[in-house]
Amino acid sequence: MLxxxxxxxxxxxxxxxxxxQRCSENIHGHSYKIEVLLESNYLDAGQMVYDFxxxxxxxxxxxxxxxxxxxxWSKDDTKYVEAMKTYSNRWVELPVSPSAEQFSxxxxxxxxxxLACTDMQNGEREVKLHSIIVHETDTxxxxxxxxxxxxxxxxxxxxxxxxxxxxxxxxxxDSALWEKLLNHIHIKNPKKV
Ligand SMILES: Nc1nc2c(c(=O)[nH]1)N=C([C@H](O)[C@H](O)COP(=O)(O)OP(=O)(O)OP(=O)(O)O)CN2
Numbered sequence: 001m002l003x004x005x006x007x008x009x010x011x012x013x014x015x016x017x018x019x020x021q022r023c024s025e026n027i028h029g030h031s032y033k034i035e036v037l038l039e040s041n042y043l044d045a046g047q048m049v050y051d052f053x054x055x056x057x058x059x060x061x062x063x064x065x066x067x068x069x070x071x072x073w074s075k076d077d078t079k080y081v082e083a084m085k086t087y088s089n090r091w092v093e094l095p096v097s098p099s100a101e102q103f104s105x106x107x108x109x110x111x112x113x114x115l116a117c118t119d120m121q122n123g124e125r126e127v128k129l130h131s132i133i134v135h136e137t138d139t140x141x142x143x144x145x146x147x148x149x150x151x152x153x154x155x156x157x158x159x160x161x162x163x164x165x166x167x168x169x170x171x172x173x174d175s176a177l178w179e180k181l182l183n184h185i186h187i188k189n190p191k192k193v
Contacts, residue, residue, distance in 0.1 A: 001039065002037055002049075003038050004036065005035070005038075005052050005055045005059075007034045007036065007059075008034070009066045009067035009068075011030060011067070011071055011098075012070045013027070013072075013098040014027055015097055015098060016097055032066070033135035034132065034133070034134055036111055037129070040126050042126060050127045056193070057193070058187060062177070066092055068090055071092050071103075072098075073096065074093050074163075085165070089167035090167050092163070092168065094106055094162055095161035100135075100136040101142040102157075103142070104142045104143060104148070105144045105148055105151075107132045108132045110159070110162070110181075111132065112129050112146075113181050114181065114187075115127060117184060118189055119189060121188065159181070159182060160182060164178055
């Protein structure tokens with residue numbers, strides 16, 4: 001059984017070296033729609049794969065890190081990266097360029113870590129991340145699966161290399177959230193939301 005939950009954010013970027021000139025040479029924004037697809041062969045005590053309400057905690061908060069933020073590629077021109085960090089409080093720096101494809105791989109790895117660190121409380125069993133769909137526009141999307149997220153052919157992405165700005169971290173309900181996830185510290189689901 002597959003379930004999907006939709007999240008949204010507004011984000012700016014430049015995707016260097018792509019064929020579309022407007023995209024590779026200009027800061028521009030998108031109203032992103034992110035679909036998180038979860039799967040299981042089992043149902044929990046509420047006869048659900050995973051209560052949608054539970055996805056609106058850590059998963060939503062992490063995805064929302066990109067909202068009203070600029071996403072930077074750590075290998076972009078240092079002057080550009082530093083200027084963006086100076087003049088914008090909310091930024092996320094990635095070890096990969098922020099194409100829809102790389103967004104789907106990055107968000108896959110982030111949500112996968114959240115699930116691995118979640119202690120289930122309502123009989124949920126073997127809830128796996130099926131894929132992440134990143135709608136960059138109304139007409140174009142990328143869908144990343146486990147093999148894409150971990151693909152050496154596409155370049156290994158280490159979670160440790162994803163950097164959230166101090167302002168983004170400050171706005172989380174727990175400013176140490178990312179640090180905890182990087183250190184595999186478990187988070188107990190609430191019994192009720
Ligand atoms: N495979 C990809 N192709 C493109 C990406 C991407 O991430 N992956 N990104 C872009 C640009 O960010 C661009 O802003 C979006 O391109 P496009 O779909 O062409 O956007 P339009 O709004 O112009 O598309 P319409 O067809 O007019 O809706 C480029 N390519």
